[in-house]
Amino acid sequence: MITRRYILDTNVLLQDPLAIYAFEQHEVIIPAVVLEEVDSKKRNMDEIGRNARYVARLIDDLREKGKLHLGVPLSNGGSFRVELNHRSFGKMKEHFFEVTNDNRILAVALNMSLEEKENNTGVAVTLVSKDALLRVKADALGIHAEDFLSDRVVQYDRMYTGYKEISVPPEIINQLYEKKVMKLDKVGKFNYYPNQFLIIKDETNSSRSALGIISKDCKDIQLFIPQDDTIWGIRPRNVQQRIAFELLTRDDIPLVTLAGKAGTGKTLLSLAAGLYQTEDLQKYNKLLVARPVVPVGKDIGYLPGEKEEKLRPWMQPIYDNLEFLFNTKKPGELERILAGMGSIQVEALTYIRGRSIPDQFIIIDEAQNLTKHEVKTILTRVGEGSKIVLMGDPKQIDHPYLDEYTNGLTYVTERLKHLSETGHIKLQKGERSGLAQMAADLL
The missing domain is CATH 3.40.50.1010 (5'-nuclease)
Known part of the structure; x- marks a missing residue:
């Protein structure tokens, strides 16, 4: 009945x-x-x-x-x-x-x-x-x-952050620094995930801490000591950015997701890591950077010029970061550099559908504007030897049928967080400028 x-x-x-x-x-x-x-x-x-x-x-x-x-x-x-x-x-x-x-x-x-x-x-x-x-x-x-709720993955405020802060007795921190690795159950019983980071604080001294990363089998915690080296002139400014650099440069983590509001450094960190591994270390044949043209999936339209000229307004945030990394000053200088290198490709997602992409460092910007089906399509295009980075801000969605609960970035992060091939970090602190941070927090 x-x-x-x-x-x-x-x-x-x-x-x-x-x-x-x-x-x-x-x-x-x-x-x-x-x-x-x-x-x-x-x-x-x-x-x-x-x-x-x-x-x-x-x-x-x-x-x-x-x-x-x-x-x-x-x-x-x-x-x-x-x-x-x-x-x-x-x-x-x-x-x-x-x-x-x-x-x-x-x-x-x-x-x-x-x-x-x-x-x-x-x-x-x-x-x-x-x-x-x-x-x-x-x-x-x-x-x-x-509202239709069954397609929601998780609320953004409850989204997996990729790290957890815990307080432990001082002897636990001493043991971790001494042995570099210890059983995970010694720091407490929580829901842990592979490649998750732990910010471990001394419960008797708030200024003393250690940073650890959980092993792929979730049995051990390994001491993580961030390096102070700069990558393409970029030096991490906070602990989340250091974690991001570690995930972005690890060979054994082919899928990395970065979430965070504007100005937290998602694009700049990813491009620096991609250029370092493509140009300096030559781990990958090409650096491919793509972002959805909003509305997602539509053609570029009737803007004048060739494809590159049509793409430029949509891809300008990527070019802004590349200009900073290459320290270009004159008009057209970046284009000449990219044409000479040949290993950097900036595309709209419209043009990577249906392709197989092996041995490339792939960056997908504005992934929060992708649907579940679209992000699945993109991930299934990744070929052997490639690494893919999905990044975006689930709070800033332009797609008319998506929200912070149902977008592709949140979907991938939550559904794949238990896999040893994935890593995630939610960037919290804006580093673009004091004004940008104030606007992101208060407006």
């Missing part, structure tokens, strides 16, 4: 095409207008278009089970129905009289909710939408509304 009906907004399906299976044994309802909106997106050559086409095929397959307007069973024990009635605006006119697609979805939810109450069926009706304003309008009409 049905106890709850969920009415899905278009944005839920466009973000997660499998959303209809996320409501267990309850009934999932798609208003007809939602099908129209999905249909209008199916020709898009981006992630939204791909999801729209996937939804269309999924619903078409369900037709084999029966009439969609009457309801068909789902494999998870629930049911699915396309709602063709309940579109009357009679109850909506006093509040939202304009016949928009959002209001048509609201009308379905309102009329269905009122019908269930009048018949005293005890069936609850819930509108599910990623649109905050639609949920507000629903609440004003007395309709129960919820």
